Amino acid sequence: MNSDNNILVKLNNAGFRQNNKWLVEDVSLQVEKGKIVTLIGPNGSGKSTTAKIALGIYKNIEGSIEKNTNKIGYVPQKISIDWTLPLRVKDFMVLTENINDDQINEALLLTGVMHLKNKNLGNLSGGEFQRVLLSRAISKKPELLVLDEPVQGVDYTGEIALYALIKKISDTLNCGILLISHDLHTVMTATDHVVCLNGHVCCSGSPTDVAKNSEYKTLFGEQASQILSVYEHKHDHEHSDEGRIKKN
Numbered sequence: 001m002n003s004d005n006n007i008l009v010k011l012n013n014a015g016f017r018q019n020n021k022w023l024v025e026d027v028s029l030q031v032e033k034g035k036i037v038t039l040i041g042p043n044g045s046g047k048s049t050t051a052k053i054a055l056g057i058y059k060n061i062e063g064s065i066e067k068n069t070n071k072i073g074y075v076p077q078k079i080s081i082d083w084t085l086p087l088r089v090k091d092f093m094v095l096t097e098n099i100n101d102d103q104i105n106e107a108l109l110l111t112g113v114m115h116l117k118n119k120n121l122g123n124l125s126g127g128e129f130q131r132v133l134l135s136r137a138i139s140k141k142p143e144l145l146v147l148d149e150p151v152q153g154v155d156y157t158g159e160i161a162l163y164a165l166i167k168k169i170s171d172t173l174n175c176g177i178l179l180i181s182h183d184l185h186t187v188m189t190a191t192d193h194v195v196c197l198n199g200h201v202c203c204s205g206s207p208t209d210v211a212k213n214s215e216y217k218t219l220f221g222e223q224a225s226q227i228l229s230v231y232e233h234k235h236d237h238e239h240s241d242e243g244r245i246k247k248n
């Protein structure tokens with residue numbers, strides 16, 4: 001899976017400056033088919049800017065970007081909707097995407113919200129709305145999916161379910177996902193590679209490696225790395241030569 005053929009987008013020392021200010025600089029990362037790469041970092045650390053660089057939204061970037069697909073789905077961080085207008089889910093889906101009813105149905109089925117197809121957008125819960133946004137983004141079966149904080153307005157249980165759904169989408173469509181998240185706790189469960197930003201790349205690697213990294217601990221506090229204990233396999237015993245368990 002790690003061959004160059006699988007690389008969907010690659011940033012090489014990429015950065016973006018505006019009005020003589022670096023929004024983010026020197027970011028190198030790649031997203032491959034079927035893999036989830038997560039950007040974490042404090043507010044204003046350049047996560048959305050990095051996602052927009054990967055999407056090719058900014059011109060005149062520093063460094064370079066290699067994009068090997070144009071089949072891209074995007075859930076932006078902010079979306080402006082006039083909530084007073086009656087707008088059904090199925091109408092919303094076709095507002096920006098040229099898709100037919102079969103594509104709408106397939107996307108809504110995958111995200112588990114088929115039953116909301118004729119519901120008014122304004123009546124959805126936070127979690128339901130995020131699923132509709134995901135449905136719209138996957139309706140054309142993208143190879144690359146960029147999700148900027150897709151668990152906004154969702155409670156803790158809902159967050160876990162949404163991250164599980166994102167993993168399911170990655171597995172089902174075999175698409176690469178660039179995910180932005182504030183949520184260190186749940187993100188650890190469904191990501192292959194983490195890039196920790198603070199205007200530049202502070203550290204990157206597997207979730208376990210990043211959580212142990214001293215720069216990560218400085219940014220998020222010692223407590224943040226303790227969350228890993230929930231996920232790490234605690235080997236509290238030894239095995240005898242015959243494979244039997246010897247308690248420590």
Ligand SMILES: Nc1ncnc2c1ncn2[C@@H]1O[C@H](COP(=O)(O)OP(=O)(O)OP(=O)(O)O)[C@@H](O)[C@H]1O
Nearest residue numbers: 018022023024041042043044045046047048049050
């Ligand atoms: N269009 C813009 N013009 C000028 N500065 C900008 C612009 N967009 C973002 N910035 C600044 O660039 C920096 C990085 O912003 P960015 O939105 O990428 O951070 P972020 O990590 O996604 O933040 P958050 O977690 O708060 O969403 C911030 O200091 C922000 O104020």
